[in-house]
Each structure stands twice: as structure tokens, then as C-alpha cells.
Amino acid sequence: MLEIKSLSKIYGSKNGESKKAVDNLTLSIDGGQIMAFIGHNGAGKTTTLKAIAGIIDFDEGQILIDGIDIKKEPMKAKMEIAYLPDNPQLFEHSRGIEQINFICDVFGVSEKEREAKTEFYAKRLGIYDDLGGKISTYSHGMKQKLAIVCALVHNPKVLLMDEPFVGLDPVSSHELKEILKEKSSTGVAIFYSTHVLEVAEKLCSHVAIIKKGKLLCLGKMDEIRGNKDLEQLFLEIENEKNDN
Amino acid sequence: MRKTTTDLIKIYLKQTFSSFGNSKKVSPLWKNALFFICLMIFVAAALGSSFYGIAQQFASAGMVEMVLVVGLIFSAFMTLMFTVFEQQAVFFRAKDFEMLSPLPIKPVQIVVAKFASSYLNCLFFSTASSFPVFVVYFCFAPISIVPIIYCIISLFLLPSFIMLIGNALGFLISLLTAKMKNKNMVTTIFSLVLTIGLVVFISLSSSGSLTSLFTSGEIPLWIKIVLPYIWPLFESITAGTFLFFLMFLGICFVCLALSVTLSTFAFNRSSLSDKSSSSKKISITYKSRPVFSTLLKKEFKTFFNMPIYCTNCFMGAIMTIVLALILSLTTQDVPSELAPMFAVIFSMCAICCFGSALPTYVTFNVDGPNIETTKSLPISFEKIALSKIIFSVVLYLPFIVIANILFFSISGGEILMIIFSLLTQISSLVAMVTVGLYINLKYPKVNWTTETQAVKQSISVFYGVMVAFALSLLPFAIVMIFPQILSILAPWIFMLIHIGITLVLFATFSILLKKQGNSLYLKL
Numbered sequence: 001m002l003e004i005k006s007l008s009k010i011y012g013s014k015n016g017e018s019k020k021a022v023d024n025l026t027l028s029i030d031g032g033q034i035m036a037f038i039g040h041n042g043a044g045k046t047t048t049l050k051a052i053a054g055i056i057d058f059d060e061g062q063i064l065i066d067g068i069d070i071k072k073e074p075m076k077a078k079m080e081i082a083y084l085p086d087n088p089q090l091f092e093h094s095r096g097i098e099q100i101n102f103i104c105d106v107f108g109v110s111e112k113e114r115e116a117k118t119e120f121y122a123k124r125l126g127i128y129d130d131l132g133g134k135i136s137t138y139s140h141g142m143k144q145k146l147a148i149v150c151a152l153v154h155n156p157k158v159l160l161m162d163e164p165f166v167g168l169d170p171v172s173s174h175e176l177k178e179i180l181k182e183k184s185s186t187g188v189a190i191f192y193s194t195h196v197l198e199v200a201e202k203l204c205s206h207v208a209i210i211k212k213g214k215l216l217c218l219g220k221m222d223e224i225r226g227n228k229d230l231e232q233l234f235l236e237i238e239n240e241k242n243d244n
Numbered sequence: 245m246r247k248t249t250t251d252l253i254k255i256y257l258k259q260t261f262s263s264f265g266n267s268k269k270v271s272p273l274w275k276n277a278l279f280f281i282c283l284m285i286f287v288a289a290a291l292g293s294s295f296y297g298i299a300q301q302f303a304s305a306g307m308v309e310m311v312l313v314v315g316l317i318f319s320a321f322m323t324l325m326f327t328v329f330e331q332q333a334v335f336f337r338a339k340d341f342e343m344l345s346p347l348p349i350k351p352v353q354i355v356v357a358k359f360a361s362s363y364l365n366c367l368f369f370s371t372a373s374s375f376p377v378f379v380v381y382f383c384f385a386p387i388s389i390v391p392i393i394y395c396i397i398s399l400f401l402l403p404s405f406i407m408l409i410g411n412a413l414g415f416l417i418s419l420l421t422a423k424m425k426n427k428n429m430v431t432t433i434f435s436l437v438l439t440i441g442l443v444v445f446i447s448l449s450s451s452g453s454l455t456s457l458f459t460s461g462e463i464p465l466w467i468k469i470v471l472p473y474i475w476p477l478f479e480s481i482t483a484g485t486f487l488f489f490l491m492f493l494g495i496c497f498v499c500l501a502l503s504v505t506l507s508t509f510a511f512n513r514s515s516l517s518d519k520s521s522s523s524k525k526i527s528i529t530y531k532s533r534p535v536f537s538t539l540l541k542k543e544f545k546t547f548f549n550m551p552i553y554c555t556n557c558f559m560g561a562i563m564t565i566v567l568a569l570i571l572s573l574t575t576q577d578v579p580s581e582l583a584p585m586f587a588v589i590f591s592m593c594a595i596c597c598f599g600s601a602l603p604t605y606v607t608f609n610v611d612g613p614n615i616e617t618t619k620s621l622p623i624s625f626e627k628i629a630l631s632k633i634i635f636s637v638v639l640y641l642p643f644i645v646i647a648n649i650l651f652f653s654i655s656g657g658e659i660l661m662i663i664f665s666l667l668t669q670i671s672s673l674v675a676m677v678t679v680g681l682y683i684n685l686k687y688p689k690v691n692w693t694t695e696t697q698a699v700k701q702s703i704s705v706f707y708g709v710m711v712a713f714a715l716s717l718l719p720f721a722i723v724m725i726f727p728q729i730l731s732i733l734a735p736w737i738f739m740l741i742h743i744g745i746t747l748v749l750f751a752t753f754s755i756l757l758k759k760q761g762n763s764l765y766l767k768l
Contacts, residue, residue: 053620057766078622089617093545097528102538106621115530131528
């Protein structure tokens with residue numbers, strides 16, 4: 001469902017200073033898989049997710065979403081994805097329902113379907129009663145919940161999420177985990193970055209570990225982890241590579 | 245303690261200067277500071293030429309010194325408009341309140357640092373408008389060393405009284421609107437009133453009507469009461485009286501002390517202002533709409549919810565109408581054969597007015613981080629660009645039509661001239677809006693801490709204004725280079741040529757947007 005081939009992204013300036021944020025990254029996620037994307041701060045997780053979502057351009061490689069090249073056919077590819085940023089970016093001057101309606105209009109979700117989907121997800125995340133309110137009055141957690149509803153309401157085939165659990169209360173956090181499991185069971189490919197390794201360990205079928213833009217480890221969660229817990233494994237890999 | 249305060253001042257000043265450049269590129273502070281100073285010199289030069297005209301009017305009435313009063317009132321208006329917004333952002337709706345409050349820094353240090361950086365900002369605006377008036381005054385009055393020293397010292401203290409008023413007004417607005425639903429709308433209306441006041445004042449100054457204010461040869465009492473620092477400064481400069489200068493210094497220092505006190509009080513309350521606000525909930529409806537209309541609606545919402553954005557753009561629009569009124573009244577006295585030429589002059593001046601503050605110059609700036617949301621959605625760049633262009637055109641079109649109706653209904657004119665005047669202005673509007681969009685894509689600033697930085701302190705605004713100046717001065721430049729053209733070509737042919745040039749400009753930048761727009765948009 002999502003294929004990344006030799007992705008490289010360089011942030012550079014005109015005076016020659018440049019930083020390779022993502023270096024020759026290759027991975028793929030099939031429908032029904034949930035992949036955790038783990039790495040230290042500044043490892044290149046957000047850059048990768050933004051490149052997949054078509055927010056930033058990249059220098060080398062190819063990204064295919066359900067076989068569609070994001071560079072060649074961005075509109076078509078974006079129709080299949082939903083992106084949840086690390087910090088919910090919403091139209092502050094609008095109301096919650098207006099943001100949802102806008103997303104539904106963009107993806108061509110019918111009025112009947114958007115009503116059903118909004119009610120379903122917004123009620124589960126506990127934001128339904130606040131949808132008539134102005135987004136500028138929402139707390140961080142409420143904005144995050146609204147952004148999640150917006151990401152789910154149009155039935156994306158690929159779900160990209162940057163730190164989706166940040167700011168959520170325990171009940172909503174639990175609900176989101178359940179929603180993600182349900183979505184993956186219907187064939188949606190989920191790729192999300194996180195620092196909460198305990199949740200990733202329980203929730204994800206696959207894991208990818210990135211450091212300084214390079215992919216260090218990729219595979220099924222159980223196979224990669226073995227007898228260790230994810231935190232232990234992550235620290236070992238990080239230290240190992242530091243020693244090298 | 246002193247080091248923390250100076251560090252904070254440095255940070256705030258750096259924020260101001262760095263905000264002029266591209267937010268994503270780190271350029272040396274001196275470069276941005278140099279650009280800012282050049283911009284201020286440009287503004288000072290432009291104002292200087294206007295003050296010179298006013299001084300000539302006063303000189304013919306035998307009271308050239310009154311240009312000082314007019315200049316200082318103008319400077320007060322300019323500084324006040326800046327402070328009311330800036331003080332609200334810096335003290336009363338401070339975004340860094342939660343970051344700074346838990347740190348072991350005394351509130352007084354934060355306030356002093358904020359106040360000092362804010363004062364320096366005001367100083368730039370105040371100096372850019374008051375320095376030229378001093379220069380103009382000494383072009384007409386005898387040069388003497390003591391008044392010059394008084395002028396130089398006063399430049400550093402002029403913002404003190406206005407900052408106190410700005411602080412008080414900003415605090416009052418924040419206090420009154422803290423629990424209001426549409427607090428931004430209230431600020432917008434207030435700033436529009438200020439804008440209209442400033443435009444009327446500029447118009448009165450340039451029309452010569454202000455000389456009637458000073459017929460007695462003295463400063464009117466209301467000016468002495470409303471702006472009490474002007475009178476002692478005026479007396480000290482014109483008569484060289486030290487006592488009056490001491491009085492001016494006393495007023496300024498008292499105002500500074502009061503301002504700091506008020507700022508401290510306001511900053512301590514700042515966390516209260518925004519959080520107590522409530523929002524009326526509306527019933528939920530799942531109505532589908534065309535994406536384009538939602539994008540357009542979003543543009544309008546952003547515009548009317550950002551007071552500084554709204555005021556800045558409306559300033560040009562309001563000036564267009566005031567200009568139409570003044571020029572049409574002037575045209576009544578000119579011979580009928582010169583009337584068509586006045587229509588050309590009106591059109592070009594109108595282009596200069598509305599072209600000085602078009603929304604597209606900063607449209608991507610004001611979107612801020614939300615750009616990433618739209619970028620991740622399957623919305624084509626063409627659709628986004630078109631919504632922004634149409635928004636700007638729709639916003640300005642009524643003002644242009646009203647200005648033309650006013651001008652031609654008062655001054656009269658042939659139908660052909662009316663049509664050509666309208667077409668010239670509309671084609672220029674469309675061209676400048678398109679050029680502005682391209683400029684903003686090339687020189688964006690999506691990371692900002694105050695709305696002022698996004699709307700006013702952006703290099704894209706400067707380039708946009710330059711384009712507007714160039715377009716409006718084009719026919720005059722042609723006539724100056726080839727004076728014989730004036731006798732050969734009719735005014736409507738001038739307009740036709742202008743329409744042709746603007747259409748070429750529009751077509752060129754439309755192609756540029758089509759070819760480079762998407763990649764520039766991705767880089768935002």
C-alpha cells in the first residue's frame with residue numbers, strides 16, 4: 001500500500017551548509033499493517049512523514065501510495081492518504097464542524113456518510129459536543145481529537161500520523177488505539193511516529209527504527225524484538241551504532 | 245539581573261529585525277537591520293517631500309513653523325497605530341507569557357525588556373516621520389545650534405507620550421474585549437477608525453486646509469490638551485527656550501514611568517485575557533460545499549479575524565476613496581480640456597493607493613503553519629492561488645467602483661474616460677494581485693510570533709509596494725522622457741497603453757505561477 005524507495009531529503013542553504021535529513025530510506029507497508037516509526041529527536045521521522053504526505057519535496061527516491069507516485073500524481077496520491085501532524089494545524093477561525101465539512105468536501109464524502117462517520121469517531125473521542133465551537137477556543141487535546149476525526153472521516157487507505165497520542169486523555173488514547181486496530185483490520189496501512197514505545201510494542205505489527213536519517217532496523221515487531229522489550233532493543237541499537 | 249534584561253532585549257530586537265527576511269533562511273542580523281534602516285530612510289524621504297509641500301503652504305501664510313506641529317501630529321498618529329497593536333501583542337496577549345513566567349526572572353525584568361524593545365521599535369516609526377519634518381523646518385527657518393540640539397534630543401523621547409496612550413488604549417481594548425465573542429472584530433473596527441482618521445488627516449494636510457487651523461498664529465488649545473508634549477517642544481525649537489524644553493523632558497519622563505507601570509500591571513493580567521473567552525456553539529450541519537467556495541470563505545475569515553491584516557489592507561482602499569473626493573473637488577476648478585488628463589492622474593494615484601497594501605503580498609504569511617494542512621490535502625495549487633487572487637479582487641473592486649463613481653459624478657467626464665479609467669484600475673488590480681502572490685511565494689514568512697511581523701514586517705510587502713509605485717508612475721515617466729507624446733496622444737490612449745502593459749504583466753506572472761508556483765508552494 002505504501003512503498004518508499006531510496007528516499008533522500010537534504011536540507012541545504014545557498015552557502016553550502018547542508019544536512020541530510022533522510023538518507024536512502026526504503027520501506028514498504030502493506031494494507032492491514034501498523035508500523036511504528038521510532039527514532040530520536042531530529043532523526044528524520046517528521047521529514048519522512050511530510051515527504052509521504054506531499055508537504056515537502058524530496059531530492060532522491062520514489063514514494064508510491066497504492067501504486068501512485070506522489071511526485072508525479074500528487075492529487076491522486078493524496079486522495080488515498082490522511083496525515084495527522086505532530087501539532088494539530090487547523091483553521092483557528094473556523095468551527096470544528098466547518099473543518100470537518102471542509103475535509104469532507106475536499107475528499108468528496110457525501111453528506112450522509114460524513115454525518116455517520118463524524119458522529120461515530122467524534123463521539124468515541126469525546127469531541128462531538130464541542131464541534132459547534134470555535135477551534136481557537138479548543139484545548140490542545142481537543143484540537144488533536146478534531147484533527148484525528150478529520151484524518152479518519154474520509155476513509156483513507158494510508159494513515160500517516162506524527163505522534164498521534166500526544167495531548168490525548170487516557171480514555172481517548174485508548175479509543176484511538178482501538179480505532180487504529182479496527183482500521184488496520186479493514187486493510188488500512190498505518191504508519192506513525194512515536195516515542196511511546198510501550199504503546200508501539202502492543203499496537204504495532206511492524207517497526208522501523210531510524211537514526212540520523214538512516215534506517216537502522218525494519219521488520220515485524222515480534223521478530224525484531226525477540227525476547228527483549230522494545231525500549232531495551234531501541235537503546236541497544238542506538239548504543240551499538242554510536243559505538244561503531 | 246541586568247544581563248537577563250539585556251539578553252531579553254536582544255532576543256526581542258533580533259525577532260523584529262530577523263522577521264523582515266525569509267523566515268526559513270537564517271541571514272545575518274546586520275543584513276536585516278540594514279534593510280530595515282534603508283526602508284525607514286525611504287519612508288522618511290517620501291514623507292519629507294510631502295512635508296516640504298505643506299511647509300510651502302504655511303510659508304506663504306507666514307507661519308512656516310506650524311509645519312512642525314503638523315509633522316508631529318502625523319508622527320503621533322503613525323506611532324499610535326503601531327503601538328496599539330504591538331502593545332496588545334507584546335503585553336496583553338503575550339504568547340511567551342507561559343514560557344517566561346515559570347522562569348526565575350522577575351516580572352519587572354520581562355516588562356522592562358519588552359518595553360525597551362517595543363520603545364526602540366516605536367522610535368524607528370517616530371523618527372522616520374518626525375526627522376523629515378525637522379529637516380524641512382530648518383530648510384525654511386534660520387539654522388541655529390540650540391534648536392537643532394533640542395530636535396536631536398527630542399527624537400529619542402518623542403514616542404514616550406504616544407506609547408503611554410497606545411498602552412492605555414491597548415489595555416482598554418484587551419480588557420473590554422476579553423469576554424467578547426468577536427474580540428478581533430472590535431479591534432478591527434477600532435483600528436479602522438484610526439486608519440480613517442489618519443487618511444483624513446493626510447488629505448487635509450495635503451489639501452492645504454490645515455492652514456486654517458492656525459489662523460491665529462498659535463497652536464490651537466485642543467492640540468495642547470490632546471498632545472501636551474507638542475507645545476513645549478514647539479516653543480523650545482522655535483524660540484530656543486530652555487525652560488520649555490525642560491517641560492518637554494519632564495512630560496516625556498513622567499509618561500515613560502507611567503507606561504512602565506501600566507505595562508507591568510497589564511502583563512501580570514495577560515494570562516486572564518484570552519482564556520476566559522467563550523464561544524457560542526452552533527448547531528451541527530453536514531452540508532457539502534464546493535471546495536473553492538470554502539477556500540474563499542477561509543480567506544475572508546482570516547482577513548476579518550486579523551485586525552492588523554484587515555486594517556493594513558483597508559487603508560489603501562479607504563485612501564482611494566478619499567483621493568477620489570479630493571481630486572474631484574480640485575478638478576472642478578480646472579478648464580474642461582484638462583479634465584481628461586486629471587482622470588489619468590486620478591487613475592494612476594488610485595493604483596498607487598490600493599496597490600500599496602494588497603492582501604496577496606502577505607496571503608501565505610498569514611496562513612502560517614496551517615499551510616501544511618492544505619499542502620497535505622488533494623487541493624491543487626491553482627485552486628488555492630485562484631481563491632487568493634479572487635478574494636483580493638472581490639475585496640477591492642467595490643472600493644474602486646465607489647471611488648470612480650465619486651470622482652466622475654463630482655468632476656464630470658465622458659463615458660469613454662469613465663470606462664477607460666475603470667478598466668485601467670481593474671486591470672492594474674488584477675495584475676498587481678497576481679504579481680503580489682508570486683512575490684509572497686518567493687519571499688514568504690510563515691513562521692512569525694506576532695501578526696505585525698506577518699503583515700507589515702515582510703520583504704514581500706516592500707516589493708509589492710515597489711511594483712505598485714512603478715505601475716502608477718509609468719505614464720508620468722513616459723511623459724517625462726518623451727514630452728512630445730503629450731501633444732500627440734489623447735489621455736485615453738495613455739490608459740489603453742497602460743491596460744496593455746498591465747495585461748502583459750498579468751499574463752507573464754500567471755505563466756510564472758503556473759510553471760513555478762507549485763514548487764515554490766511546496767517549499768513554503
